[in-house]
Amino acid sequence: MKSVIAEDLVKTYRKGSVKALDGLSLDVTEGTVLSVLGPNGAGKTTTVRILATLLAPDSGRATVAGIDVIKNPEKVREVIGLSGQYAAVDETLTGWDNLVMFGQLYHLGKTKSVARANELLEKFSLTDSARRPIKTYSGGMRRRLDLAASLIVRPKVLFLDEPTTGLDPRGRQEMWGVIEELVKDGVTLLLTTQYLEEADQLADEIVVIDYGKVIARGTSDALKKQVGGERLEVIVEQNQISAVAEIVERVSGASASIDEGLRKITAPVSSGSTALVEVLRAMDTSGIHPLDIALKRPSLDDVFMSLTGHAAEDQVVEVAKKARGGRP
Amino acid sequence: MNGITDALIITKRQLLQLARVPEVLIFSTIQPIMFVLLFRFVFGGSISTGAPGGYVQLLMPGIFVQTVAFTLAATASGLAEDMKKGLIDRFRSLPIARSALVFGRTLGDSTLNIVVLFAMGLTGFIVGWRPSSGILKISLSFILLLFFGYALSWVGIYAGLSARDARVVQNVSFLITFPLTFLSNAFAPTTGMPKPLQYVAEWNPVSTMVAACRELFGLKIQFGVTANSFPSSHPVTMSLIYMVIIMVIFVPLSVRKYSTTANR
Numbered sequence: 020m021k022s023v024i025a026e027d028l029v030k031t032y033r034k035g036s037v038k039a040l041d042g043l044s045l046d047v048t049e050g051t052v053l054s055v056l057g058p059n060g061a062g063k064t065t066t067v068r069i070l071a072t073l074l075a076p077d078s079g080r081a082t083v084a085g086i087d088v089i090k091n092p093e094k095v096r097e098v099i100g101l102s103g104q105y106a107a108v109d110e111t112l113t114g115w116d117n118l119v120m121f122g123q124l125y126h127l128g129k130t131k132s133v134a135r136a137n138e139l140l141e142k143f144s145l146t147d148s149a150r151r152p153i154k155t156y157s158g159g160m161r162r163r164l165d166l167a168a169s170l171i172v173r174p175k176v177l178f179l180d181e182p183t184t185g186l187d188p189r190g191r192q193e194m195w196g197v198i199e200e201l202v203k204d205g206v207t208l209l210l211t212t213q214y215l216e217e218a219d220q221l222a223d224e225i226v227v228i229d230y231g232k233v234i235a236r237g238t239s240d241a242l243k244k245q246v247g248g249e250r251l252e253v254i255v256e257q258n259q260i261s262a263v264a265e266i267v268e269r270v271s272g273a274s275a276s277i278d279e280g281l282r283k284i285t286a287p288v289s290s291g292s293t294a295l296v297e298v299l300r301a302m303d304t305s306g307i308h309p310l311d312i313a314l315k316r317p318s319l320d321d322v323f324m325s326l327t328g329h330a331a332e333d334q335v336v337e338v339a340k341k342a343r344g345g346r347p
Numbered sequence: 348m349n350g351i352t353d354a355l356i357i358t359k360r361q362l363l364q365l366a367r368v369p370e371v372l373i374f375s376t377i378q379p380i381m382f383v384l385l386f387r388f389v390f391g392g393s394i395s396t397g398a399p400g401g402y403v404q405l406l407m408p409g410i411f412v413q414t415v416a417f418t419l420a421a422t423a424s425g426l427a428e429d430m431k432k433g434l435i436d437r438f439r440s441l442p443i444a445r446s447a448l449v450f451g452r453t454l455g456d457s458t459l460n461i462v463v464l465f466a467m468g469l470t471g472f473i474v475g476w477r478p479s480s481g482i483l484k485i486s487l488s489f490i491l492l493l494f495f496g497y498a499l500s501w502v503g504i505y506a507g508l509s510a511r512d513a514r515v516v517q518n519v520s521f522l523i524t525f526p527l528t529f530l531s532n533a534f535a536p537t538t539g540m541p542k543p544l545q546y547v548a549e550w551n552p553v554s555t556m557v558a559a560c561r562e563l564f565g566l567k568i569q570f571g572v573t574a575n576s577f578p579s580s581h582p583v584t585m586s587l588i589y590m591v592i593i594m595v596i597f598v599p600l601s602v603r604k605y606s607t608t609a610n611r
Contacts, residue, residue: 068436071440072439072440073436073439073440093442096440096441096442097442099440101436101437101440103433103436103437104433105432105433107432107433107434107436107437108434108437109360109364109434110432111364111367111368112360112363112364112367113367116360116363116367120356120359120360120363121437121441123352123356124353124356124438124441124443125441125442126349126352126442152367152368168437169437
């Protein structure tokens with residue numbers, strides 16, 4: 020059962036001069052987490068905004084929980100939760116005020132809204148700060164409250180647009196903990212992120228997007244395999260490079276690449292740990308002690324690099340700006 | 348029915364904001380009171396009005412109208428702030444009528460006007476303002492003032508949604524409201540203006556509102572070349588016509604703008 024389906028979404032800004040989405044398609048299976056991974060300006064936010072009925076696509080179609088987002092946006096709004104890049108809550112009000120207000124706007128009625136607010140504050144460890152204005156909250160607390168606000172009616176599908184962007188490491192860990200809890204409860208989640216680590220940690224499946232198109236999809240492991248298997252890396256003294264390169268090539272049966280500057284020898288290996296032990300033994304026999312030796316699995320950064328030809332951190336600032344209508 | 352409840356929840360949110368940050372209410376009340384006192388005592392002595400009871404009788408309606416006209420700025424910047432914070436996105440993703448938020452906000456900003464008008468009236472009374480028309484007409488003029496503020500609040504919605512940056516909104520709305528309130532009969536007789544300006548001032552909705560309030564407070568006064576013109580002779584009718592025009596234009600315009608405006 021697919022909870023979210025997007026087909027061939029196209030969205031241009033500035034009368035067609037900037038293409039934010041260029042035929043993007045994706046789907047999310049019910050009860051799973053899909054991470055949409057891409058650099059700034061790739062079209063992540065635009066995708067979420069279309070699926071959450073905040074923006075109409077120029078063409079293409081999309082359904083959420085089986086409901087057409089273009090034809091029946093009101094119905095879609097009843098079954099989704101959305102938490103964006105900013106903590107979209109009223110900062111002058113307290114956390115409790117906010118949740119009760121949103122509960123009432125979901126037509127829960129006063130009594131139920133209050134009960135649900137208390138429940139969510141408890142769940143997100145915000146009970147102690149419930150009566151303080153949000154202004155006084157830390158970044159992590161604000162995001163948690165924002166997330167709580169998007170969960171008031173137990174949405175069938177939850178959209179989280181870069182839930183940890185701008186948080187410090189501790190805030191990010193807390194947020195991940197909270198999201199993992201939700202996933203355990205079986206929520207269907209579409210999460211955008213520019214952090215490869217985050218996608219790796221939280222998602223069942225990842226789609227990588229760049230310039231408004233999906234350029235790869237699969238599980239984290241599958242994507243890593245796409246780049247290749249494990250690599251052996253050895254760092255040694257300058258005068259030992261050639262000797263070690265010879266050993267590494269013999270064991271791996273592949274040609275080693277040598278970085279003279281870093282004094283690093285790298286080669287792809289098939290059965291990683293066996294190769295590691297063999298190389299170490301051979302080096303020991305020759306009386307060579309490595310400064311560093313490691314078995315590396317490709318990171319999602321490597322995946323991104325090999326798929327797009329540029330690193331994920333490349334801020335495609337110009338495109339990002341235009342996608343938001345040229346505003347800073 | 349739900350739509351009305353939703354709008355009222357949004358209104359309640361604004362009142363709750365006032366309760367949480369009472370400074371906002373305090374300062375938005377102090378400012379018009381300060382205007383009353385400054386105009387009364389600084390200009391009061393040098394502006395000869397011919398009005399019975401002195402300058403303060405002429406001034407109070409003017410200051411009332413100016414204050415409610417500033418609702419435009421309050422609405423615009425409040426809305427722009429919500430957009431900047433992303434709050435509008437959240438509201439738009441909720442299963443509520445898209446018009447509920449804008450209706451709720453205009454209502455909330457007008458509610459604040461009740462408190463402010465009351466405080467100003469009290470201050471005016473202390474410094475010598477004595478409306479002579481009786482409680483019914485005085486109440487009518489306050490209702491008229493609230494409606495005028497409400498109508499302008501809709502212009503504020505449009506301004507707030509149109510601005511590219513929240514910081515610009517405040518400036519733009521002052522650029523609209525200052526000429527509007529000063530190019531009028533609000534603070535001084537228009538007699539001293541160049542003739543063409545007197546006509547502009549005469550047809551200015553702020554002037555017709557001020558004239559309407561003066562009439563309802565029991566002060567019959569007309570100025571210069573425009574005396575006996577239609578807006579001078581029928582200020583209440585003319586004001587009502589203006590309000591209807593403003594609402595007919597800006598309510599649908601603002602609601603539509605709100606439904607289509609993306610967050611920035």
